[in-house]
Amino acid sequence: MPAQSLIDRFRAGTERLTGARPDPDRRLGLAVSGGPDSLALLALAAEAYPGAVAAATVDHGLRPEAADEARHVAAICRRLDVPHTILAPEEPIGGNIQSAARAARYALLEAWREDEGLGWIATAHHADDQLETILMRLMRGSGVDGLSAIRPVNGAVIRPLLGMRKAELVAHAAARGLEAMADPSNADPAFDRVRVREALHGFPDFDPERLARSTGALLETSAALGWMVEREAREQIAASDGYVELRRTDYPQELLRRLALVAIGRVDPAALPQGPALDRLFERLRQGRKASIGRILVEPLAAGIWRFSLAPPRRTG
Known part of the structure; x- marks a missing residue:
């Protein structure tokens, strides 16, 4: 797919979720881990909204190499003329590592957003992530709310890549010479998501728009139930x-x-x-x-x- 088409889709998806065009007075914050998906998010945002984005990388302190990965993202941001901040939790992550790390990450990103006066935080969740999440929640017996899966908007957090496939995002980052960092946890079969991803390997192509219609219908059902319950x-x-x-x-x-x-x-x-x-x-x-x-x-x-x-x-x- 031509690069400009992907940029146009990103711009349209972002402004549909935000209701406004990011500008220097109300910038778009980016959560960038250094993986191929988040580097694609970084490249797309820098091209779509030059001078109106900022990026942050969270170093959870769970892996020795994470500090180098954060510095790697900082170097890419300098190359793209995007301000970058490295965030770290004050207390060590404990308990359920994935859950605790996720909670710490979003808390740090929200505090950064407020400090910087950013309008939104965009994450790099894409259509493949959405499908994996739905399958994981089906296996866990989730109801309507859980099967709504990854929400396009959650407070100030937006997911403008949910209509895009991982393969096209990886290709976009590679075409711009952005070297992605590998997180070993993404290949660790101890995690449910990794096992689901492996099970989907070779799964026939799916249409992200149809997937979005299904999750959108579940979101609307959840909202309708919430309205009735409140009444x-x-x-x-x-x-x-x-x-x-x-x-x-x-x-x-x-x-x-x-x-x-x-x-x-x-x-x-x-x-x-x-x-x-x-x-x-x-x-x-x-x-x-x-x-x-x-x-x-x-x-x-x-x-x-x-x-x-x-x-x-x-x-x-």
């Missing part, structure tokens, strides 16, 4: 001293699930019950039996009302 919660969820009541429970299962989560969150904002736990809770309540979920006691009352409250402390000794 019903105003009318059917009431709080008193020490408890919350869901005063109507004859909803379709998905609406009931979401309304129960609203009630649970009002009793214990830290509660994050998963689908199977909610299914067990509903089964007991429909049998007319009280049940617990986390620290919350749920009691079925007359007329189909469910009452949510913090469970009393367990007796010891």
Whole structure:
């Protein structure tokens, strides 16, 4: 595909997501790791919006070579006349490494965006990433929200490459002589995404536009459900001293699930019950039996009302 066509598509996709053209007064921030996808993002943005972009690389401190990779990106940015910043977390990454690193990365990028007065942060997620994500979430039993997968817009974060295939992005970076750095975790079969990527090797070509229509339909469904839940919660969820009541429970299962989560969150904002736990809770309540979920006691009352409250402390000794 001719390079200018890809640049035009990038420009159109970016401005569709932002609703405005980036300019020197409201620049587009770029998350650039040094891999081929993010280098393509860097090249496209520098060509589409000269003087109106800035880039950042996050060094999570997880690999010794990461510092050299960040400096490599800085050198490319100097060549493209794009301001560059290296970001690093103040505390070591621990726990679930991939999840914790992702959270730290987005927190650092958002702080950088605010400090620099940037309008948006663009990441290099593309159509192949989207397909992998959908398959991973299917295997994990995700619902409508999860299957919406990688959202084109999430707060100030935009993904203007979701309509592009990885192969054309790699070719664009290579055509500009941008040498990509390899992250060994992208080939480590210990990670779900790597195994899914390997399983898709040789998969027939797919149309990113059709994939976008499917994920867009799921996003619209999720938004519609959210709208209905907000309306019903105003009318059917009431709080008193020490408890919350869901005063109507004859909803379709998905609406009931979401309304129960609203009630649970009002009793214990830290509660994050998963689908199977909610299914067990509903089964007991429909049998007319009280049940617990986390620290919350749920009691079925007359007329189909469910009452949510913090469970009393367990007796010891």
